[in-house]
Amino acid sequence: MDAHSKAVQRWLKVTPAGLYCEAGDFHIDPARAVPRAVITHGHGDHARPGHGAVLATQETLAIMRTRYDGDDGRSSQALAYGETVRLGDVSVELRPAGHVLGSAQIVLAHGGKRVVVSGDYKRRRDPTCPPFEPVDCDVFITEATFGLPVFRHPPDDQEIDKLLASQRLFPERCHLVGVYGLGKAQRVIMLLREAGYTAPLFIHGALEKLCKLYGDFGVDLSELLPATAADKAELQGQIVLAPPGAANQSWARRLPDPVVGMASGWMGVRARARQRGAELPLIISDHADWDELTQTFADVAAPTIWVTHGREEALVHYARQQGHDAWALSVAGREDEDE
Amino acid sequence: MKAFARLLDRLAFLSSRNAKLALLAAYFRETPDPDRGIALAALTGDLQLRTAKPKLIRDLVTERVDPELFGWSYDFVGDLAETAALIWPTGERNEAAVPGLAAAVDQLNRAHKDSAAKLVAEWLDVMDPAERWALLKLITGALRVGVSARLARTALADYGAVEVGAIEEVWHALTPPYAELFAWLDGRGPLPETRATPTFRPLMLANPLDEAELAKMQAADYRAEWKWDGIRVQLVAVRDAQGARVRRVYSRTGDDISTAFPDVVEALDFEAVLDGELLVVRDGQAAPFADLQQRLGRKRVSAKMLQSQPAHVRLYDMLFDGEEDLRALPLDARRGRLEHWYGAADRPRLDLSPLLDFESWEELADLRAGAREAGIEGLMLKRADSPYLAGRPKGPWFKWKRDPLLVDAVLMYAQRGHGKRSSFYSDYTFGCWRRREGRDELVPVGKAYFGFTDEELGQLDRWVRAHTTQRFGPVREVEQALVFEVAFDAVQRSTRHKSGIAMRFPRISRIRWDKPAAEADWLPTLEAMIEGARG
Incomplete structure (x- = not known):
């Protein structure tokens, strides 16, 4: 193992509960309840309920309260992007990760080494959150959800055009788009608005609270109507957003002959799109694709890269070819996200 | 090529026949000659194009991509043309340099065998992934987008607001890109003449x-x-x-x-x-x-x-x-x-x-x-x-x-359907009993997804959800407790099925809510119905 990794491993360790910063006595995105947690963002496999103290952006804390019935730890501390706090012997700073509202990279400095735990991130523009900021560091810890060179997400507007073209082609049907409730739903709504789609959008009840929360933080989603309250005729020709599994549930029977769409990075691979039953796969992802991942390695200028959750081997292989020291890090509790 | 790529991309995922027809008709409306005619030929299997072996694609890709990364990617994607289309190093996308569909086919057919690979590589450099996929599928001769020749011609008839029979009547005398046919459909020319060439005449059906x-x-x-x-x-x-x-x-x-x-x-x-x-x-x-x-x-x-x-x-x-x-x-x-x-x-x-x-x-x-x-x-x-x-x-x-053959079989697995049935468990695998190693067990004998009313479908869906024992993706294994009376036209020997038999046109003729599973039929009953075994 390289010198940077060796030095950092003395105070930043992989434990059964997840990544643990010994020098500051806190976990990062732990897989189970811990006394002190620093949370990168509000997705369920990163932010879990039941912690003692939680440090995160105010947006992430609000998301946790919304999802966990008010639970953002017994005590919580909000930290704005760019602010630094000291936890034990470690300085902790949050910087935008561009993944979802409130998502942050955690910049840790201790013993002369700087480590960036990037959580989940993407590099392309997202109208619902500030863009990823590359931070120079000694060790960069990256996700690998789309860590294969076949994942090349096309431009968002092209995918939104696909949806709108389909709507024109099937004016008597409704379009049901499966979206992850935190981040993807609001981003797809904003992308539609930016494409000039001003009509009301219909949403599944499970999306309501988070859409409202985005609104409270100044993301103007414009008019949203509950799909559940609408009658069949009213939904003809409309776009309905719902959690990804909704198309397979009896809930979907209220919809008039829906074209089933799915907005996810996995839609770029046909077999995966078919498995998910998508008739209209939309390749829209909140995770970096291969080109964004590899561009980031260059931007953060880190001599050492640790790769977690996803297809680690290909990214490690690539990073080593580019002259980095790279290691796969197996962190508990991560799921294939963005589905 | 862009419009053709978008067309294939959508066709590959649509399950409803009407949706495919609408999509194809829109393509014929929006695409000029000769591209639309070449696309039509590609779908009906009438396109003459010198095809490339998968090896050519593999060679082109591995010249450009790290072999380890390619290997992992191919394992994940599972399809060579698709892997190649996605992994191809993207240069500056140059839409003007992407050939039209007809132009691409024409150039490939005229190219010398050795220069064809170079031509393909140059195009792949300037295309987007969907276009690359369409090109590679085209040259490997396997579109597989779920469109039969008949469906393509039906869409053409919809486009021109004519009877599909009128198109079938002249179809086999025409060749791509079917300019005269489109001219007729667009009201710009007469119905193409077909005499004196060997021509299929549409059949009369009952x-x-x-x-x-x-x-x-x-x-x-x-x-x-x-x-x-x-x-x-x-x-x-x-x-x-x-x-x-x-x-x-x-x-x-x-x-x-x-x-x-x-x-x-x-x-x-x-x-x-x-x-x-x-x-x-x-x-x-x-x-x-x-x-x-x-x-x-x-x-x-x-x-x-x-x-x-x-x-x-x-x-x-x-x-x-x-x-x-x-x-x-x-x-x-x-x-x-x-x-x-x-x-x-x-x-x-x-x-x-x-x-x-x-x-x-x-x-x-x-x-x-x-x-x-x-x-x-x-x-x-x-x-x-x-x-x-x-x-x-x-x-x-x-x-x-003749009256169908009937057996009573037990529901074993249910799978979600497609399109408007995608929220329903509507495809049923059923089995008959056999004795194996001293135990009675069910062995699957067939699969059916019609024969019941919409109301019965709702009841079956609820039953499946309430009696699931295991899940495998879209498939649920259920308790061996519900009997179907299954009708079918014939039964044959088959080495592809575990039961050793295959039914022709099986459908659910009745749901036997009343019948205990143990009283369903045994495999030998079915075997006795095999053609030739019948008296």
Whole structure:
């Protein structure tokens, strides 16, 4: 193992509960309840309920309260992007990760080494959150959800055009788009608005609270109507957003002959799109694709890269070819996200 | 290429036939000649394009991509063309340098074998992934987007607001990019002329008989013959403009299957267009469908196969006698011409489908009830005065299939359906009992997804959800507790299925909510119904 990794491993360790910063006595995105947690963002496999103290952006804390019935730890501390706090012997700073509202990279400095735990991130523009900021560091810890060179997400507007073209082609049907409730739903709504789609959008009840929360933080989603309250005729020709599994549930029977769409990075691979039953796969992802991942390695200028959750081997292989020291890090509790 | 790529991309995921038709019609409307005609040919399988081997693609990619990264990617994606399309190093996308579909096909066909690979590589450099995928699928000769030739022509008919029969009538005389055909559909030109070239004429098809209607029908107005269990074909033997003999065997959808049946083609030493049933016949006896199946879908037929599975056509009708079009004549008159023609010379590999003697419907029903031998699916009823009409006109012809075979089987697995059924468990795998190693177990014998009403579908869906024991993706394993009465047309031996048998056209005929699973049928009951095993 390289010198940077060796030095950092003395105070930043992989434990059964997840990544643990010994020098500051806190976990990062732990897989189970811990006394002190620093949370990168509000997705369920990163932010879990039941912690003692939680440090995160105010947006992430609000998301946790919304999802966990008010639970953002017994005590919580909000930290704005760019602010630094000291936890034990470690300085902790949050910087935008561009993944979802409130998502942050955690910049840790201790013993002369700087480590960036990037959580989940993407590099392309997202109208619902500030863009990823590359931070120079000694060790960069990256996700690998789309860590294969076949994942090349096309431009968002092209995918939104696909949806709108389909709507024109099937004016008597409704379009049901499966979206992850935190981040993807609001981003797809904003992308539609930016494409000039001003009509009301219909949403599944499970999306309501988070859409409202985005609104409270100044993301103007414009008019949203509950799909559940609408009658069949009213939904003809409309776009309905719902959690990804909704198309397979009896809930979907209220919809008039829906074209089933799915907005996810996995839609770029046909077999995966078919498995998910998508008739209209939309390749829209909140995770970096291969080109964004590899561009980031260059931007953060880190001599050492640790790769977690996803297809680690290909990214490690690539990073080593580019002259980095790279290691796969197996962190508990991560799921294939963005589905 | 962009429009074609978008078209394929969407077709590959759409399951509803109507949606595919709408998408195709929109493509024909929005795409200029000759691209739309080339796309049509690609979908109907009529495109002449020198194809590339998968190895060419693999070589092109591995020259450009790290082999380890390629290997992992291919493992994940599972399809070579798709992996190549996605992983291809993206240069500056240059839309102007992307060739149109027709231009690409033309250049590839004219390119020297060695320069074709270079040409493809240059295009891949400037294309986006969807375009690359379309190009690679095209040159490897396997679009597989769930569109049959018939569906493509139906979409074309929708586009031009004409009957699909009108297109079928001229289709086989036309070649890509079908400029005259599109001109006609667009109202800019006449219907293309098709005489004197070997042309498939659309078949006349029958409707299922509603037995209640028999009371209103006069037996004397109808002719009856056996409904043979082979495949419907049209034999076309004509002379071309130069006077050379042209002989073709067409399937009922107009696909040229001549190369698979050289024995039949050889027998077409006359000038006529005939309608009949392709069968394997040994010593005058029609063999079970499974025998014919071995000869279908082959590019080449071995001498051994020609010997062991000899093909034969049992004639129903005569469309052309020489150059004379008989289709407007009544059935009786055409039958007279057919019999006269048949008797005028030795006609190897052909015989006439006999007309059945009957005076009343009761008499005919008895004949039908007695027909259990291999090669007969039931009866055909044809009005004696019916002209030969394209398609499936309402009224003149009926098929009266023999009663289906029935077994009681136990529901084992349920799978979610597609399209508007995607929230319902609507595809059912069912099994029969067998004794194995001292235990009674169910073995799957078939799968069915129709035969029940929408209301029953709702009940079945609820039952499946409430009795699930295991889940595998979209499939649920259920308690072995619900019995279906399954109807099917025949059962054959099959080495592809665990049970060793395969049903033809299985459907759910009744849901036996009342029947205990232990009282469902045993596998030997089904085995006794295998054709040939029947008495």
